[in-house]
Amino acid sequence: MRIFPALLVLTLPGAGAALAQQNPGFDVKYLDRSVDPCVNFYKFSCGGWMAANPLPPDQARFGRFDALQDRNREILRNFLEAAMVDKAGRTALEQKIGDMYAACMDEKTIAAKGIAPLKPDLDRIAALMDRKQLAELAASLFRMGTPVFFTFSSEQDAKDSTKEIAGLDQGGLGLPDRDYYFKTDPTSVMLRKQYVEHVTRMFELLGTPSAEAAPKAQAVMAIETALADGSFDRITRRDPEKVYHKMTVKELTAMAPAFDWNAFFKSVGAPSIQSLDVSVPPFVKAFNTVIEKTSLDDLRAYLTWRLVRANAPLLPEAFVQENFNFYAKILRGQKEMRPRWKRCVDLVDGQLPDALGKIFVQKTLGEQGKQRTQKMVAEIERALAADIMSLDWMSPKTKHEAMVKLHAIANKIGDKAHWLDYANVKIARDDALGDSARASAFELARQLGKIGKPVDKTDWQMSQPTVNAYYDAQENDVNFPAGILQPPFYDNKMDDAVNYGAIGAVIGHELTHGFDDQGRQFDAKGNLRDWWTEADAKAFKERADCLVKQYDGYVAVDEVHVSGKLTLGENTADNGGLRLAYRALMDSLAGKEPAPIDGFTAQQRFFLGFAQIWCENETPESKRQLALINPHAPAEYRVNGAISNMPEFRGAFGCKEGQPMAPVLSCRVW
Numbered sequence: 001m002r003i004f005p006a007l008l009v010l011t012l013p014g015a016g017a018a019l020a021q022q023n024p025g026f027d028v029k030y031l032d033r034s035v036d037p038c039v040n041f042y043k044f045s046c047g048g049w050m051a052a053n054p055l056p057p058d059q060a061r062f063g064r065f066d067a068l069q070d071r072n073r074e075i076l077r078n079f080l081e082a083a084m085v086d087k088a089g090r091t092a093l094e095q096k097i098g099d100m101y102a103a104c105m106d107e108k109t110i111a112a113k114g115i116a117p118l119k120p121d122l123d124r125i126a127a128l129m130d131r132k133q134l135a136e137l138a139a140s141l142f143r144m145g146t147p148v149f150f151t152f153s154s155e156q157d158a159k160d161s162t163k164e165i166a167g168l169d170q171g172g173l174g175l176p177d178r179d180y181y182f183k184t185d186p187t188s189v190m191l192r193k194q195y196v197e198h199v200t201r202m203f204e205l206l207g208t209p210s211a212e213a214a215p216k217a218q219a220v221m222a223i224e225t226a227l228a229d230g231s232f233d234r235i236t237r238r239d240p241e242k243v244y245h246k247m248t249v250k251e252l253t254a255m256a257p258a259f260d261w262n263a264f265f266k267s268v269g270a271p272s273i274q275s276l277d278v279s280v281p282p283f284v285k286a287f288n289t290v291i292e293k294t295s296l297d298d299l300r301a302y303l304t305w306r307l308v309r310a311n312a313p314l315l316p317e318a319f320v321q322e323n324f325n326f327y328a329k330i331l332r333g334q335k336e337m338r339p340r341w342k343r344c345v346d347l348v349d350g351q352l353p354d355a356l357g358k359i360f361v362q363k364t365l366g367e368q369g370k371q372r373t374q375k376m377v378a379e380i381e382r383a384l385a386a387d388i389m390s391l392d393w394m395s396p397k398t399k400h401e402a403m404v405k406l407h408a409i410a411n412k413i414g415d416k417a418h419w420l421d422y423a424n425v426k427i428a429r430d431d432a433l434g435d436s437a438r439a440s441a442f443e444l445a446r447q448l449g450k451i452g453k454p455v456d457k458t459d460w461q462m463s464q465p466t467v468n469a470y471y472d473a474q475e476n477d478v479n480f481p482a483g484i485l486q487p488p489f490y491d492n493k494m495d496d497a498v499n500y501g502a503i504g505a506v507i508g509h510e511l512t513h514g515f516d517d518q519g520r521q522f523d524a525k526g527n528l529r530d531w532w533t534e535a536d537a538k539a540f541k542e543r544a545d546c547l548v549k550q551y552d553g554y555v556a557v558d559e560v561h562v563s564g565k566l567t568l569g570e571n572t573a574d575n576g577g578l579r580l581a582y583r584a585l586m587d588s589l590a591g592k593e594p595a596p597i598d599g600f601t602a603q604q605r606f607f608l609g610f611a612q613i614w615c616e617n618e619t620p621e622s623k624r625q626l627a628l629i630n631p632h633a634p635a636e637y638r639v640n641g642a643i644s645n646m647p648e649f650r651g652a653f654g655c656k657e658g659q660p661m662a663p664v665l666s667c668r669v670w
């Protein structure tokens, strides 16, 4: 489930303003011609777009990905509004998606019910009188979509990619990252205080008297801080060897004897297991200490908090507002809540992805769209093959292995071989919270059902309407959902140069992930196995370190720098992907020089097509948050970082060495 899908962008809930305008692959109106392209190419390419698209108040970050996601969301809304009409002749699928959407939209019923839908679980938590009951209680919360303390699911075995095994990982935190619990800068200290206040108010909304709510929130903070202390940071977690610890259930029990693991596995619905991957052993030890040392009162407070946090979006308005206030307003600087329909469309897309995705693919992705993407993937694979063969720092032995891996990469484009069947998920139009719990239970059972079985490579890790893409190191495949195969990424009204710069660079990005600092550790079959000679690995690391230093130098906001180590894989993919797409464009032009369009040569339009997919506006709060948790660099540096490493860019725009976009020292991995 969790481990190594390398995404194109980090998508967070919150995207989506009403933007009915066209979304072309390239538009001269988006430029800011007062900026010299050799000084700041991102500002030159996007300044006009940024000025014309001020951040909508219901967004913390809004760019061209979000504009397209908005368009997809409008399409889904049309399906859902048609399906929600309770009339004879609805198909079973229309009933599911229509009623789930109707239930989510029905604020009146939600308000009338109050916290009654949570009551059975609140009662179960209140009845916890003995730590021995904790395993079964945790399992029952997991089943309805409230993971507590840790995460548990199936995963592909990193060292035997044919098998699905059970995986136990760190989790259970309410702040976005373990570092939020320990950073000592004034903003972080303030955020922790505001977090405790938020948890306090949520307890009050549940009916806890104020005098008791504050100590409960402090108890939550203490438990989460202890769990965070045992957790790996994001840079450590990027190393696949460090998060793979296969052990027997007996060994796990010896490591954390205070929790009845066998009872948990049985109760959560896992098949009988003898062994599993314990990704972060220090976390499991920290968890054991927490449940040994914490009072039952405090454990109950923590579980209650997890329950209300997970379900807040489907509780009455006061909960929704309080949840928004902390997670969107304080943490991300978002001024207003998104309209409810957008939240409800996203809920159905997240909870019943295949029901909505199937219709979306039928309506939006033609055979032509699939074929043209397939063709471009093949061209960029050829460019990568040529690139690998031409490297002067890699030995023939490692090159051979790299080519074997490249040729084994599978492509999944905008469709699914098998759509999930939700026949057994009961959806009722007057039970928003219950619908969500049952859909979560279905998905958890499906994931746990994989344990011990061969890997199903036809499964996807994102829904088809999603504007994103990923490379999966363990499946060794690239995945492009239907949601991204549209303008501005692929625009059939545009010349090839713009499309190679946009969707071409996206495809190149995903393919390069197979050979970034993380992906390169997996072989053609998706196994974690070192296929590099020592000298070649050393040469790779030297080149990667150049990128680490380059991106470390960029400022995200105020005193916060981009983390070159956290973003290394993505920066490697951005840089490699852009080069590969350029090479593929040049191959396709075969020496021809197309006439300039809008006053720009094909070479210039390639770089402009690339830059303009990244135009965006963002709040300072969001920049701060994403610098800590996002493995991707900010958009401005995804553009300027990659183009300034390419001599072809300097040539295209006549930049002189030493100008900001043409530094004397440049980096190249692929």
Ligand SMILES: [Zn+2]
Residues within 6 Å of the ligand: 006, 007, 008, 009, 509, 510, 513, 570, 573
């Ligand atoms: Zn990526």
